[in-house]
Amino acid sequence: MEPAEFITHSGGAIGVAWLMIALPLVGAAVLLLGGRRTDRFGHLLGVVTALASFVVAVLAFVQLLGFAPGERRRGIALYDFIPGMATKVGLLVDPLSISFCLLITGVGSLIHIYSIGYMAHDPGRRRFFAYLNLFVAAMLLLVLADNYVALFVGWEGVGLASYLLIGFWQHKPSAATAAKKAFIVNRVGDFGLLIGIFTIFATFHSLKFAEVFPAAHGASQGTLTAIGLLLLVGACGKSAQLPLQSWLLDAMEGPTPVSALIHAATMVTAGVYLIVRSGVIFQAAETAQLVVTIVGVATLLAGAIIGTAKDDIKKALAGSTMSQIGYMVLAAGIGPAGYAFAIAHLITHGFFKADLFLGAGSVMHAMNDEVNMRKYGALRKAMPVTFATFLIGYLAIIGFPLLSGYFTKDGIIETAMEHNAILGWLAVLGAGITGFYMSRLVFMTFFGAKRWEGDAHPHESPAVMTWPLIILSAGAIFLGGFLIVGNRFMTFLSPAVGLPEHLPEFNPVSLTGLVTLALVAVGAVFAWFRYGAAEVPAVAPRGSFLTAFARRDLYGDALNEALFMRPGQWLTRLAVFFDNRGIDGVVNGLAAGIGGSSGRLRRIQTGFVRSYALSIFVGAALLVGAWFVVGNL
Amino acid sequence: MNGTIQAPTIEYALLAPMLVVFGAAIVGVLVEAFAPRYLRSAIHVPLTLLSLAGAFALTIWQAAAKGIPTKAAAMGAVAVDGPALFIWGTILVLAFVSVLLIKGEDHFVAAASAVPGSAEEEQALHEGAAHSEIYPLVLFAVGGMLLFPAANDLLVAFVALEVMSLPLYLLCGLARRRRLLSQEAAVKYFLLGAFSSAFFLYGTALLYGYAGSIDLAKISTAVGSVGGQDTLLYIGAAMLGVGLLFKIGAAPFQAWKPDVYQGAPTPITALMASGTLVAAFGALVRVFWVGLGGLDWDWRPVLYGVAILTMVVGAVLAITQTDIKRMLAYSSIAHGGFLLVGVIATGKAAAQNASALSGILFYLVAYGFTTVGAFAVVTMVRDAGGEAWHLSRWAGLGKRSPLLAGIFAFFLLAFAGIPLTSGFFGKYAVFQAAVSGGALPLVIVGVVASAVAAFFYVRVIVLMFFSDPAADGPSIVLPSRGTAAVVGLAVLATVVLGVYPQPVLDLAHSAAQSLFVR
Numbered sequence A: 001m002e003p004a005e006f007i008t009h010s011g012g013a014i015g016v017a018w019l020m021i022a023l024p025l026v027g028a029a030v031l032l033l034g035g036r037r038t039d040r041f042g043h044l045l046g047v048v049t050a051l052a053s054f055v056v057a058v059l060a061f062v063q064l065l066g067f068a069p070g071e072r073r074r075g076i077a078l079y080d081f082i083p084g085m086a087t088k089v090g091l092l093v094d095p096l097s098i099s100f101c102l103l104i105t106g107v108g109s110l111i112h113i114y115s116i117g118y119m120a121h122d123p124g125r126r127r128f129f130a131y132l133n134l135f136v137a138a139m140l141l142l143v144l145a146d147n148y149v150a151l152f153v154g155w156e157g158v159g160l161a162s163y164l165l166i167g168f169w170q171h172k173p174s175a176a177t178a179a180k181k182a183f184i185v186n187r188v189g190d191f192g193l194l195i196g197i198f199t200i201f202a203t204f205h206s207l208k209f210a211e212v213f214p215a216a217h218g219a220s221q222g223t224l225t226a227i228g229l230l231l232l233v234g235a236c237g238k239s240a241q242l243p244l245q246s247w248l249l250d251a252m253e254g255p256t257p258v259s260a261l262i263h264a265a266t267m268v269t270a271g272v273y274l275i276v277r278s279g280v281i282f283q284a285a286e287t288a289q290l291v292v293t294i295v296g297v298a299t300l301l302a303g304a305i306i307g308t309a310k311d312d313i314k315k316a317l318a319g320s321t322m323s324q325i326g327y328m329v330l331a332a333g334i335g336p337a338g339y340a341f342a343i344a345h346l347i348t349h350g351f352f353k354a355d356l357f358l359g360a361g362s363v364m365h366a367m368n369d370e371v372n373m374r375k376y377g378a379l380r381k382a383m384p385v386t387f388a389t390f391l392i393g394y395l396a397i398i399g400f401p402l403l404s405g406y407f408t409k410d411g412i413i414e415t416a417m418e419h420n421a422i423l424g425w426l427a428v429l430g431a432g433i434t435g436f437y438m439s440r441l442v443f444m445t446f447f448g449a450k451r452w453e454g455d456a457h458p459h460e461s462p463a464v465m466t467w468p469l470i471i472l473s474a475g476a477i478f479l480g481g482f483l484i485v486g487n488r489f490m491t492f493l494s495p496a497v498g499l500p501e502h503l504p505e506f507n508p509v510s511l512t513g514l515v516t517l518a519l520v521a522v523g524a525v526f527a528w529f530r531y532g533a534a535e536v537p538a539v540a541p542r543g544s545f546l547t548a549f550a551r552r553d554l555y556g557d558a559l560n561e562a563l564f565m566r567p568g569q570w571l572t573r574l575a576v577f578f579d580n581r582g583i584d585g586v587v588n589g590l591a592a593g594i595g596g597s598s599g600r601l602r603r604i605q606t607g608f609v610r611s612y613a614l615s616i617f618v619g620a621a622l623l624v625g626a627w628f629v630v631g632n633l
Numbered sequence B: 001m002n003g004t005i006q007a008p009t010i011e012y013a014l015l016a017p018m019l020v021v022f023g024a025a026i027v028g029v030l031v032e033a034f035a036p037r038y039l040r041s042a043i044h045v046p047l048t049l050l051s052l053a054g055a056f057a058l059t060i061w062q063a064a065a066k067g068i069p070t071k072a073a074a075m076g077a078v079a080v081d082g083p084a085l086f087i088w089g090t091i092l093v094l095a096f097v098s099v100l101l102i103k104g105e106d107h108f109v110a111a112a113s114a115v116p117g118s119a120e121e122e123q124a125l126h127e128g129a130a131h132s133e134i135y136p137l138v139l140f141a142v143g144g145m146l147l148f149p150a151a152n153d154l155l156v157a158f159v160a161l162e163v164m165s166l167p168l169y170l171l172c173g174l175a176r177r178r179r180l181l182s183q184e185a186a187v188k189y190f191l192l193g194a195f196s197s198a199f200f201l202y203g204t205a206l207l208y209g210y211a212g213s214i215d216l217a218k219i220s221t222a223v224g225s226v227g228g229q230d231t232l233l234y235i236g237a238a239m240l241g242v243g244l245l246f247k248i249g250a251a252p253f254q255a256w257k258p259d260v261y262q263g264a265p266t267p268i269t270a271l272m273a274s275g276t277l278v279a280a281f282g283a284l285v286r287v288f289w290v291g292l293g294g295l296d297w298d299w300r301p302v303l304y305g306v307a308i309l310t311m312v313v314g315a316v317l318a319i320t321q322t323d324i325k326r327m328l329a330y331s332s333i334a335h336g337g338f339l340l341v342g343v344i345a346t347g348k349a350a351a352q353n354a355s356a357l358s359g360i361l362f363y364l365v366a367y368g369f370t371t372v373g374a375f376a377v378v379t380m381v382r383d384a385g386g387e388a389w390h391l392s393r394w395a396g397l398g399k400r401s402p403l404l405a406g407i408f409a410f411f412l413l414a415f416a417g418i419p420l421t422s423g424f425f426g427k428y429a430v431f432q433a434a435v436s437g438g439a440l441p442l443v444i445v446g447v448v449a450s451a452v453a454a455f456f457y458v459r460v461i462v463l464m465f466f467s468d469p470a471a472d473g474p475s476i477v478l479p480s481r482g483t484a485a486v487v488g489l490a491v492l493a494t495v496v497l498g499v500y501p502q503p504v505l506d507l508a509h510s511a512a513q514s515l516f517v518r
Helices: A018-038 A042-065 A095-118 A125-144 A148-166 A173-204 A209-218 A221-239 A246-253 A256-265 A267-277 A279-283 A286-309 A313-334 A336-366 A384-398 A404-419 A421-446 A463-497 A511-533 A545-551 A553-602 A609-631 B012-034 B037-066 B082-104 B119-127 B134-150 B154-172 B179-211 B216-225 B230-248 B256-263 B266-291 B293-318 B324-344 B350-380 B402-416 B422-436 B440-466 B481-499 B502-513
Strands: A074-080 A088-093 B381-383
Touching (some): A018 A042, A018 A125, A088 A125, A088 A148, A095 A125, A095 A267, A125 A148, A125 A256, A125 A267, A148 A173, A148 A221, A148 A267, A173 A209, A173 A246, A221 A267, A221 A279, A221 A313, A246 A256, A246 A313, A246 A553, A267 A313, A267 A336, A279 A336, A286 A553, A313 A336, A313 A421, A336 A384, A384 A404, A384 A463, A404 A511, A421 A511, A553 B293, B012 B082, B012 B134, B037 B082, B037 B134, B082 B134, B082 B266, B082 B350, B082 B481, B134 B266, B154 B179, B154 B266, B179 B216, B179 B230, B179 B256, B216 B266, B216 B293, B230 B324, B256 B266, B266 B293, B266 B324, B266 B350, B293 B324, B324 B350, B324 B422, B350 B381, B350 B502, B402 B422, B402 B440, B422 B481
């Protein structure tokens, strides 16, 4: 089934969908411009704007459900920047964008609330909330835009917010470096996206989804493949997919709520959104689709392998995020059969990964900001609520039967298996590794012997931090089943992305499913023997070459440095040389020339009225003369 | 035609806005003659503001309720058409805003006749004397500004020019501080203005000799039909051009502008830089398009050269200015050049003319508001000797008064034509019309000149925000309610026209659609 038509809409909550973006944006503006005056209530304002945005999203969702499925792509015209040019800006509320809105504002609000407690003692708390609000606004613009330009503005906005938040503790050199790294790697992706957008405009003479998508089949195969691959480059940058994955692990330098909101639940899924949103283009370009699936599988394995070797709890989770987004990208590359699973996994992942990150934050909060899991152990008694919610998130992510991850990830694996057996089995293998590294993480943190250092007195976090955990873990339990059973989500999403020819049937005892479960169990048991039952050494053993390989992020940084950084530095030196000798000379000469002529011309302005009168007279003579010359031509 | 003189028919309703302003000016003179001194200001300020607001309301009413007339009024002497009504509205709002600025602070001398620095002046100051004549003078000037762009024959245009200019000459000489500079400015402006008026009048005479009429429409028809008199036509048209180009400050007739803008009291500079420019452009466009429309193959290359010269001179000379008001004066010259690009962007097709005209109209509104706002800020930055005119005194203003410096920076960005300010759309509209009118080289010069101009605008921003403030730097006076309102309104207009220009663009377009009546 093809996606539904675009319908111009006005009125109701959908008509004021711009409020979703405007509210947090105003919040950010007030907090940033208001300065210290807003210190006292800054965090509350941040929470209120995010919650208000959530309310608008829910109302818009309810209104959207009121329309017949074929009429659920509602376009709202907002603003025409330059009349007559392709700069009309509008919003598009459809099942796809509203799903994201609910996730961003819902999980976003919970993380805002959590941050009240987490950042309670930070002097920069107001600034933190301002950036968070800015992020929410930009992310909503990204998903609500009805054209590629506004999408790109939101895309850059989330990049900026991410940069500001990774480097939030900029006094730490590591944080400042990580922020820069994230920004630069993202620039590479953005560059690809930008060229992709240019190509779209050159091909279709429009950037509006409503005009590009219906025309997509008219373009040549080569152009569509190029557009698809360029969009994929953008998606890889933002979603930390191979080969642009290197920034995500370092991004964990940011405060933990940031890791949860931006670098797990929402921003890093923007690439998946882009691929699904541009689905029509990808479906018309098989090569591009194939590359998308390969990138997804490669990343899901790479992320999982990295996750097995990290001792830093947040970095282990970051590897896991990479891996899970790999699953989503894989599904998004398959086509209409995979879209619903990709987005459903994205949403459930948003819940359980935010839950895990916030749980990790809660642990760090209790352990004096220690992140090394080798110094944790036996925390389950000290922090019962955190432990319980973390355990739920853990079971959800490894795909424990009947929890969210079980339904959504299994759906992706089954679809991949049907699409291509090799991809399918690699995805199964990834699930097994997930079982291992997540179990390792839980055992090292909550079980085994106490390996606490110094004056650590772990305690349960305050209610403002635990309640968001409880709500998120509720989502981690139920959401997957709700979305997947009976193809509920696939049907809901179909007006935006279309339906596959055969609706999948949920089969609890398929061969693939059983093998997956078995592998996960093996991984978990293996982890128990190495990290649960056995003693965990305080210093990481050297391990095999494979461990070293994983610990160093599969040599991703080394590769980047050898391939890009060093040649890049040489190129920079060369460019600086040419800039100083050649370009600056021209520019400075030009400036000096203009300045000099200004100085010389200035002397004509003598201040004597007689010379002014003379200049008028001469001017008049010239004018008359010119007129005669022109008139007699 | 049996010897009796027929009384002319006058459409009073159509001319009402102008009549209200002139009437109020005359009442103002009577107040000056009969009201006691202590009451005068109390009467003048509301009278002036009310008459301007009333005239504006009448203009709107005419355009909205009565429709745009398709025939010239007052026996063909005054053309109240779409462009004229739009320009009237613009001038009246800008004049209203300028009057708020005029009443704001003590910008004017206590006794203009006293020798600067003399005991007499001291005494006048002590007694609290004030020249309340400025209000009727401003009203007369504004009346002239209204008549000038609507004048449909050359003699009416000349009368309007003088009615507009004479009060301005006087007002220029009334600055309270830097008295000598102010008096010098007034005399220079008067002498050169008279000189250029003579050109205008001579041009009128020659054109009358050519066409046998001073009526723009009749000149236009004569251009197509009278042969063998080209010398009269060319010299007459060129002379007329000198008079008009002088008023907008186009090169090489720009020399007066920096001196006069610098010397005049700043609120008067604001009035001249906004209202006079708008009026002069309205008149220029009408004379060249209506009267000399058939001659456009001749005047377009000439104006082409003038526009290039104006943009270059304005932008390049502004770079080395150290006086903030002189810098703004050169900037105004450059903007005059950009506007001339729009004047040249005419073609034979009515649609092309309408788009060029609407571009010019929008530019005038955008530039007018930003300019008034910028001069209003200038009035607020002061040190012991009055306004802190030297640019070096503005160093570090961003640290002392971030809000004011931020607003001024915003105005400068609007002058430079940065997107999301009104200046961007003004330039965009004019340049776009020029490109579709085939004047691409001119647009390239315009863009390069804009880039040069951006340098000196940004230089002031750098100075305000990235230099350390001087130890005895200027202080910011707390603005009076009037000045604050002016600045606020200018910021609002600059933002709204930059972010959501559509309504005003539409208005300008519908005003331009009807083009000029003949």
